[in-house]
Amino acid sequence: MSGEIFEYAGATVELVDASTILAAARVNPVELVHRAQWPAGVHRVEVTVSSADTTSGPMHVFVARIHAGAEPMTTERMRAMVLGRDPIGVLLSKRIAEGDPVATRIVDGVGSAAAAAYRKLGLDKPSGPAANRRPGAFADAGVGLQAQVDREDGGDVVRLRSEVPRDEVTANHLRAFVTLTLQAVTELSEPDALRGRRYVFSREAPPPPAPAGTAEVTLDMVGGLTGVVAELRQIAVSFRHPEAMARWGARRPQGILMYGPPGTGKTMLSRALANEIGADFREIRTPEILDKWLGGSERNIKQIFRDARRYRAPTLMLFDEFDSIVSYAGAGGDAASQALNAVAGIFKQEMNDLIEANPNVIVVATTNFPQRVDESLIRSGRFDIKISVPKPDEASRAEIFRKMIQGLVAAHERGGFRMFADDLDLAGLGVAATGMTGADIKEVLRRVQMTKAMQDARTGAADPISQQELLTAIRDLRDHV
Template sequence: MGGEIFEYAGATVEIIDANTALAAARVNPVELVHAAQWPLPVQRVEVTVSSVDNPVGAVHVFIARIHAGAEEMTTDRMRKLVLGRDPIGALLSKRIAEGDPVATRFVDGVGTAAAAAYKKLGFDKTANPAAHREPGVLADAGVGLQADVAREDDGDVVRLRAEVPRDEVTANHLRAFVTLTLQAVTELAGPEALHGRRYVFSREATPPPAPVTTQGVTLDMVGGLTAIVAELRQIAVSFRHPEAMARWGARRPQGILMYGPPGTGKTMLSRALANEIGADFREIRTPEILDKWLGGSERNIKQIFRDARRYRVPTLMLFDEFDSIVSYAGAGGDAASQALNAVAGIFKQEMNDLIEENPNVIVVATTNFPHRVDESLIRSGRFDVKLSVPKPDEASRAEIFRKMIEGLVAAHERGGFRMFADDLDLAALGVASTGMTGADIKEVLRRVQMTKAMQDARTGGLVEPISQEELIAEVRNLRGSV
C-alpha cells in the first residue's frame, strides 16, 4: 500500500494509496476522511471522489464539505468562562479538582444560569464563520486544478468542487485537492489552527500497517529472478528517458510477454515494472473482453485500445491469462472459436501502431500456456520482449524467503514485538522448499502467521517469535497437501 506524507500549515498530512482510491472511484464514490479532530469553528470535513459521465466526457469529481459554525454556549463552556474571569475562579478550580461537591454545584449552577441568560439576550446569535466565506475559486497552478468554492443553502457548510478528466487524473490531483481543502479550513479557523495536528486521507476507515502486497511491490523487492529484474530495469529506464531514446533513434519495447508456470510471479513483476516506471496499472481480465452476445467481444477489445490511446499519464496495461483471451487463434469453426479469432485479429491491428499513437502506454501479457497463443500475435514489433519466468532454484527460494520476511518485519514489528527468531537459516529453507514457487512460499508464511495469531488470541500475547522449526514444518505440510 503506497502512501505520501507531507506538511501543510504545520499539520502532518498523509494520503494512503491515492491511485487505488482514484481507481475505485470509477465504480463507486470514495469517502477519504473517517475520523479527525478539526480546529473550531470547523466541526467536521468530508472529502469524496467519484466519477461521472458528462456530455463532454467522463470526469473524476472531487468534493469537500467543510461544516463550520459558532461554538454552542453550553453550561460547561460558561463554567470555564466563569472560572477564568473572576479572581475567585482559581480557588474554585482548585476546590473542584479536589472533588469538593459544594464548589462543583455552585459553579455549575452559575454556569447554567449564565448560559440561559446568554441565549435569552441573543448573544448566541454570533455570525457563522462559514457564512462570511464568499463564493470564489481556489487553485493549484502546479497541476492545473481549480476548485469552485460555494456555501450550501443552510450557510453552515463551505463546499469545494473540482473536476478532472478521468483519463488524465493522477495522485497529484488528489493531493492538490486535499491541500486546497486544508487551505479553506485555515481561512475559517486561522493560519495557525492546524499546527501540530495530523490528518489521514484513505479509503480505509482504520488504515492498517503497510502490508506486504503486490500493490506497492518494486523490483528491489523481487527475489530470485536476477536476469529478469535486470531486463525490466532497462525497459523502465527506456520508458522514463524518451529524450535519450529519440537522440539515438531507438525504440523502446511496445509489448512484453511473460510466460511460465503458475505462481512464479508474473503479475507481481508486471506491477513492479509499473511502479519502477511510475506508471498507472491497468489490469484487463477475460470477462472485460469476452462477451456472449454477437459482436460484443470485438467492441470490448476496440474500446480498451481506444481508451489506451487517450491515456495522458504513463500506463502499464496488463493482459493477464492472455491465452484465455486469444488462445488457439485460427483453430476451430464454431462460434466461440470465431469470436476468439475476431478478438485476436483486432488485437493484432491495435498493437501494430500503439506506441506511435501513444508513447505513454506499454503492454504486458502473461500466460501459463504460451503454446496456446498464436505466434503471429506475439511476434516482434507487437511483443518485442519475451521473458520466461521459471520456478525458482534453491538460491532463489532462499532469496524469496529473505525478502518476504524482511517485508513482514518492516510492516509489523513495532514496540518491542518480534515476529521472527534471530537464528533463521534461509539456506536450509531454500533446500527444504524444493519445487515451490514464490506463491507457495508466501502461503507458507501466511499459514505460520495464522497459527501464531491464534496462539496469541488464546494466550493474550505470550507467544514466541516464528522459529526455523515452525517454518520447516509448514513447508512440509504444504508440500504434503499438494
C-alpha cells in the same frame, strides 16, 4: 505506494501516488480522505477528484467539502459532554462551577434538552476568522490553480471547487488543491490548529488493508523481482500519459506476455499493474472462451473483443493460463485441435488493431508453458513485451518475506497485539526457503498463522510468531511437497 511528503501550517502532509489518483479519476470519482483528526471548528473533510466533460472540454474536477457546523448530537457525544471529554462538556463544567442554572439543567437531563441547549449556547456554528466568510476564491499562483469557495447546508459546509483541463492536469495541481483545502481548514479554526498533526491523502485508507496477493495488491507490495517491477512501472507511465506518447509518435505496448513457473506471481503482477495504471481489471478465464458446441468458442472470443472495443474506462484484460486457450495452434487434426486453431486465429486478428480501435485497453497473458503458444500469436505488434517471471533467488525470497510480514503487521497489529517476535532473521528465512516461490512463502505464513490462531482459540493467548516457528513451517512444507 510512492508518496510526496510536505509541511503546511506545521502539519505533515502526505500525498500518495498523485499520478495514479489522477489516472483513476478519469474512470470513477476518487475519495482522498479516509481517517483524520481535525481541529476544533471542523469535524469532517471530504476531498474528491473526478472527471467531467464540460463546454470547455474534458476536465479534472477537484472538490473539497469541509463540514464546519455542529456535529450530530449522538448518544456518545452527549455522554462525552457530561463526562468532560468534549469541548462542550468542558464549557458546561465551567458554567456549572459558576452556578449557571441552565448548564446544570443540561447535565441533569442529557436527552433532548442537551441538543436544544447546544444550539441555544450558539455552539452549532463554526467559529474563527472564516465563520462569516462570503463566497469567494482561494488561489495558488505557483500552478495557476483557483478554487471557488461557497457554503452549503445552511452554511455548515464550506465547499472548494477547481477545474483543470484533463490534458493539462499534473500532480502539482492536486498538491495545490490539497494545500488550499488545508488553508480553508485553518481559517475555520485557528492559524496554528494544524501544528503537529499528520494528514494522508490517498486512494486507499492507510494502513494497507491486506498483504500482497489480494485484489488490492500494488507494485510496492511485490517482493523481489526488481527488474520486472521497474518494467511494469514504465508500462504504466506510458499508459497514463498518452499526450506524451502522441507528442513523440510513440506507441505504448498493446500486449504483455508474462511467463514462468507456477506460483511466481504472474497473476498478482497483472493486478498490481492494473492498480498502477488506475485501470479496471477484467480477467478472462478458459471456460468463458472454450465451448463444447461447434462454433461456440469462436463466437465467445469475438464477443470478448467486441466488448473490449467499447470499454470507455481504462481496462486491463488478463488471459490467465493463456496456453490452455490457444496452445498448440496449428497442430493436430481432431475437432479439439481445430477449435483451438480457430480461437488462436481469431485472437490474432483481434489483436492486430486493438490499440487503434480502443487505446483504453491493454492485454496481459500469463502462462507457465510459453513453448506451447504459437510464436506467430505472440509476435511483436500483438504482444510487444515478453517478461520472464523466474523463481526468486535468495535475496528476493528474503524480500518477499519482508513485504508479506510487513503487510500482515499493517493489517492485523492493533491495540498492543503483536504477530511477530523480535528475533526474525529475514536473510536466514531466505536461505531456508531455497527453491520456494512467492506462493510457497505465502503458504508458510498461512500455516503459522493458523497454528497461532488455534492456540489462541484454545487457551486465550499465543506468543508472537518466532524465527524457529517459521523455519519449522518451511521444513514441513518441503517434506510434504
